[in-house]
Amino acid sequence: MRTLRWLSLSLGALAACLVAGHVQAASKTLLFGVSTSLSGAGAPTGRGMLRAVELAAEDINAAGGIKVGGDTYTLKLIVYDNKYDTREAVNIANKLIFNDRVQHMITSGGTTVIAVDPIVTENRVFNFAYAYGGKKATNPGAPYTFRTITEPAQAFMTLMPWMVKKYGLKTLAITSTDDETGLIQAEDSERTARQLGVTISDKAFAPRGTADFTPMLTRLIAKKPDAIDFGAWAGSDGPVICKQAKELGYKGLYIFSYSQSTPTFLKVAPDCADGALFFQLYASAPTPLADRVAKRYEEKYKETFDPLVWRNYDVLWVLKRAVEMAGTLDPTKLKDVMKEVHIDGVFGRTRIGGKSYYGIDAQFLFAIPVSTYSVKDSKWVELYRGTVPENY
Amino acid sequence: MALYLQIAVNGVVISCLYVLVALGLNLILGIMHIVNFAQGTMYMLAALTLFVLNVVVGLNYFVAGLLSVMVIAVLGLVMERLFFRRLRGQFLPSLVMSLGLVLVIEGIAWMNFGIVAQAIPPVFPGVVRFLGASVSRERLVIIAAGLILIAGLFLFIRSTRAGKAIRAVEQDPEGAVLQGIDLDDVTRLVFMVSFTLTALAAVLVAPTLALDPSIGETPLLKGLVIIVLGGMGSVTGTLLGGFIIGFTESIVGTFYDPVVASLVSALFLMAVLIFKPSGLLPYRM
Numbered sequence: 001m002r003t004l005r006w007l008s009l010s011l012g013a014l015a016a017c018l019v020a021g022h023v024q025a026a027s028k029t030l031l032f033g034v035s036t037s038l039s040g041a042g043a044p045t046g047r048g049m050l051r052a053v054e055l056a057a058e059d060i061n062a063a064g065g066i067k068v069g070g071d072t073y074t075l076k077l078i079v080y081d082n083k084y085d086t087r088e089a090v091n092i093a094n095k096l097i098f099n100d101r102v103q104h105m106i107t108s109g110g111t112t113v114i115a116v117d118p119i120v121t122e123n124r125v126f127n128f129a130y131a132y133g134g135k136k137a138t139n140p141g142a143p144y145t146f147r148t149i150t151e152p153a154q155a156f157m158t159l160m161p162w163m164v165k166k167y168g169l170k171t172l173a174i175t176s177t178d179d180e181t182g183l184i185q186a187e188d189s190e191r192t193a194r195q196l197g198v199t200i201s202d203k204a205f206a207p208r209g210t211a212d213f214t215p216m217l218t219r220l221i222a223k224k225p226d227a228i229d230f231g232a233w234a235g236s237d238g239p240v241i242c243k244q245a246k247e248l249g250y251k252g253l254y255i256f257s258y259s260q261s262t263p264t265f266l267k268v269a270p271d272c273a274d275g276a277l278f279f280q281l282y283a284s285a286p287t288p289l290a291d292r293v294a295k296r297y298e299e300k301y302k303e304t305f306d307p308l309v310w311r312n313y314d315v316l317w318v319l320k321r322a323v324e325m326a327g328t329l330d331p332t333k334l335k336d337v338m339k340e341v342h343i344d345g346v347f348g349r350t351r352i353g354g355k356s357y358y359g360i361d362a363q364f365l366f367a368i369p370v371s372t373y374s375v376k377d378s379k380w381v382e383l384y385r386g387t388v389p390e391n392y
Numbered sequence: 393m394a395l396y397l398q399i400a401v402n403g404v405v406i407s408c409l410y411v412l413v414a415l416g417l418n419l420i421l422g423i424m425h426i427v428n429f430a431q432g433t434m435y436m437l438a439a440l441t442l443f444v445l446n447v448v449v450g451l452n453y454f455v456a457g458l459l460s461v462m463v464i465a466v467l468g469l470v471m472e473r474l475f476f477r478r479l480r481g482q483f484l485p486s487l488v489m490s491l492g493l494v495l496v497i498e499g500i501a502w503m504n505f506g507i508v509a510q511a512i513p514p515v516f517p518g519v520v521r522f523l524g525a526s527v528s529r530e531r532l533v534i535i536a537a538g539l540i541l542i543a544g545l546f547l548f549i550r551s552t553r554a555g556k557a558i559r560a561v562e563q564d565p566e567g568a569v570l571q572g573i574d575l576d577d578v579t580r581l582v583f584m585v586s587f588t589l590t591a592l593a594a595v596l597v598a599p600t601l602a603l604d605p606s607i608g609e610t611p612l613l614k615g616l617v618i619i620v621l622g623g624m625g626s627v628t629g630t631l632l633g634g635f636i637i638g639f640t641e642s643i644v645g646t647f648y649d650p651v652v653a654s655l656v657s658a659l660f661l662m663a664v665l666i667f668k669p670s671g672l673l674p675y676r677m
Contacts, residue, residue, distance in 0.1 A: 214642075
């Protein structure tokens with residue numbers, strides 16, 4: 001009887017140790033916050049971002065997680081829909097930082113990133129920004145914010161000289177959203193065009209989700225520009241504005257300098273994509289890794305691959321590299337090693353730079369393509385690929 | 393010259409779209425004194441039903457469009473019987489009921505249709521150019537069909553027995569009942585006609601849009617502005633209000649921008665509310 005009691009106690013103690021061990025292992029989960037637009041006009045791009053991060057988290061966890069000292073961390077995502085709304089994004093940032101206790105997160109949307117910058121800076125939380133927003137989002141006063149996508153400034157600087165020469169552009173009209181993202185996009189486009197001697201024939205701005213663009217386009221088209229840059233119109237707005245410009249008989253060059261969701265674009269306005277220029281659009285997988293990601297996407301989500309997904313696949317790998325270089329999860333130390341980080345990502349070599357423009361190295365940099373769609377061949381065709389200078 | 397012609401064409405297209413939705417809203421408001429926020433949702437539902445029947449099932453656009461309109465018309469009858477009949481004349485409860493329906497139906501639509509916008513292939517592809525102006529064939533069809541529908545509604549309201557019953561109930565419900573008009577029949581008819589108009593508008597416009605469950609929001613908002621501007625319960629007022637808003641958006645949107653156009657529309661609305669609160673052409677069914 002006594003032996004039986006000891007046996008029971010020993011088994012109990014063993015079970016307790018196993019449970020404690022399990023709890024200890026569970027505590028080595030690295031929570032990563034995701035604040036993205038999953039509803040409304042920004043949903044197609046927001047969802048692409050979420051899926052990229054999901055795939056990367058799965059791959060990193062499958063490859064052994066993130067190692068810090070003797071500990072291994074498994075990534076777990078905490079996802080919220082910010083609806084591309086600044087108030088919602090601020091609420092979510094507070095929720096992630098104070099309720100969920102995350103130290104590392106990603107936010108989509110230029111205006112939303114700018115809105116959460118003070119919160120992440122004050123609380124020293126690492127925030128990857130799937131956003132434009134220029135120097136307002138990326139500056140020395142926001143040392144914890146790192147932009148994952150190529151900004152218009154880099155894209156225009158790299159692609160516009162080629163475009164002006166190839167198409168002989170002399171006049172350019174610009175239309176964009178009337179929010180922070182759209183205005184910065186238009187400013188960058190205008191500045192680069194003027195530097196190259198191109199005249200800006202007219203500009204027009206409207207809120208996201210505008211149903212009828214024809215009045216605004218009527219004025220732009222009446223000035224007969226060689227090209228129209230459709231600024232930050234994206235999601236379902238991008239193909240709709242393109243379709244309406246075609247209906248109004250515009251025959252010049254259509255430029256989509258903002259990231260477009262190609263599945264949405266081809267569903268809504270396939271004819272419109274034909275011959276139009278799409279910045280940062282890869283016609284085919286730029287690397288074998290990108291090809292693997294695309295195949296995994298289609299297997300997992302049972303949908304046609306959205307190339308926007310590539311944009312954020314590298315984010316968690318950059319975080320992993322930074323954490324392993326710094327030997328800590330502490331954002332205050334991580335930010336100091338970011339400028340040294342470079343990985344062989346989905347676009348090839350990806351590094352963090354941008355100090356000459358933003359005053360801080362906080363911009364992901366990689367090769368930038370421009371592509372078009374051929375309706376005849378039913379495929380995207382890459383026209384040119386440029387690289388941002390090393391000293392940028 | 394071409395620019396002004398283009399502005400006029402844009403104005404007529406925008407006006408026709410707004411008027412069709414606003415007429416449906418106004419009929420229900422005039423007869424049942426219900427602000428039906430679910431009207432925008434019905435617009436969305438008609439467009440998505442058309443998408444399913446035309447693109448997913450593969451039916452011809454016209455057959456799919458007809459079926460979509462029929463589905464929404466029947467839905468109008470069901471909603472009237474289940475949700476709105478008992479709330480007739482009760483402004484606040486019916487408002488809350490319609491908002492609840494919006495949340496439920498839109499939620500279901502988001503879950504089922506996802507967040508990637510869908511599209512219906514062009515039915516009337518191509519562009520027509522005249523005197524330097526350019527308009528797509530799709531938009532020309534919208535103008536023609538819109539004007540025919542508006543004229544048809546006028547004739548129905550003014551010349552048919554059912555239309556006269558609607559007018560009678562709108563002017564004096566108690567008097568109409570004393571003359572032997574069945575109030576339930578009239579409200580049922582109004583819901584059906586109203587939802588049919590909204591569905592027709594959606595079926596006409598759907599091939600020009602990127603379809604997602606939020607597409608009904610703008611027509612609903614504009615429809616409400618038009619009703620207040622033109623006069624609650626007034627068909628001619630709705631027509632006038634629709635054309636004022638449509639042309640304001642076209643003219644101001646062209647020479648300034650869409651935000652200034654909305655601002656000017658709001659100023660019109662405020663002026664009407666201050667100086668003629670019953671609307672520009674009230675109670676002229």
